[in-house]
Amino acid sequence: MTGQITERVRGVERSSIRAMFDRAERRGGDLVRLEVGEPDFDTPEHIVEAAVDAARSGETHYTPNAGTLELREAISGKLAADRGATFDPETEIMATVGAMEALHLALLGTAEYGDEVVIPTPAYPNYEAQAKLADATPVNVPLDEERGFELDPDRVRDAISEDTAAVVLNSPANPTGRVFDRDAALDVVAAAAEHDAWVVADEVYMGLTYDGPTRSLAADADTDNVLVVDSVSKQYAMTGWRVGWLAGPERLVSELTKIHEATTACPSSVGQKAATAALTGDHDPIDAMYDAFHERRDYVADRIDDIDGIHAAAPEGAFYAFIDVSAFGDDLAIAEELCDDYGVVLAPGSGFGPGGDGSLRLSFANSLENLEAGLDRIESFVADNA
Secondary structure, three states, X not given: OOOOOOHHHHOOOOOHHXXXXXXXXXXXXXXXXXXXXXXXXXXXXXXXXXXXXXXXOOOOOOOOOOOOHHHHHHHHHHHHHHHOOOOOOOOOEEEEOHHHHHHHHHHHHHOOOOOEEEEEEOOOOHXXXXXXXXXXXXXXXXXXXXXXXXXXXXXXXXXXXXXXXXXXXXXXXXXXXXXXXXXXXXXXXXXXHHOOOEXXXXXXXXXXXXXXXXXXXXXXXXXXXXXXXXXXXXOOOOHHHOOEEEXXXXXXXXXXXXXXXXXXXXXXXXXXXXXXXXXXXXXXXXXXXXXXXXXXXXXXXXXXXXXXXXXXXXXXXXXXXXXXXXXXXXXXXXXXXXXXXXXXXXXXXXXHOOOOOOEEEEEOOOOHHHHHHHHHHHHHHHHHOO
């Protein structure tokens, strides 16, 4: 057999989230699926109608590589009004194929072979994969479970060196649901700037914070080294539309637009029209989804507190609870047993990097009925193994 497969590709590990997804698909039967972070709501009707109207009126062609100006203006308006951050829609914002492409482009544009990307963990596993695809070395910084996985700026600062190209900060955080302290995050931004490094602020869950408003990290930074990654996927129940954005200084965004042209050209024209409607249209259905997530957060936090033997810090944002099950052994083995024998599917914490061992991620992007059933099954596992 001939033809090589690059180390760049072979060095990327499969996400444990998808591994559990596949295990559940093979098992089938009566399962409560709490492993995937996807809203269970359909996209609100007015957003769908905007896309349908665009398709029927012939708006089905290429758009500018950076995205339609209409969408970029909508993104700029949202960042200013909701997040306190100011970006020029013509030069400092690029629409992408989901937040994942924005992250990929951000690291391609900032990290080179031999560089390092600092990642506080537990963290979304694709950060490490994206760093490796940029030929950089991921440097994991485990956060303290006993302190609720709060951002420790001293630990992160110690990990930043002259080889650091970027630091990835995700707040609200996947998988822990933690909203990072503002001063701690700004301390990391300043430390990165001292080493001429970027901070990639993944803010895809910022529209889902439950304990007070949250400003974009770019709103309060004294330096111009913050890149904001976001999308309409989570807050607007639009995961399948694949529209996100990258916002940052023109000097980098203009360069990344060239790479964007060479990878995907532009997001879907119809998807961009839908995203514009999401950002500028009726917010009542969006608020209703937020209220449902908030209610589910409260239910899940209270229910976990009532189960002896496990615990989790109350999520401050996103739609995840990170449950400590270390008293019962290896988290992957527990996740597999819960799936196979108890019919509830969660993601093993070890798949989210150092610091995640001994935990399971539960997604409460699901109905209260399913959450009750899933937590009943978790409680049965705990009782059987006490």
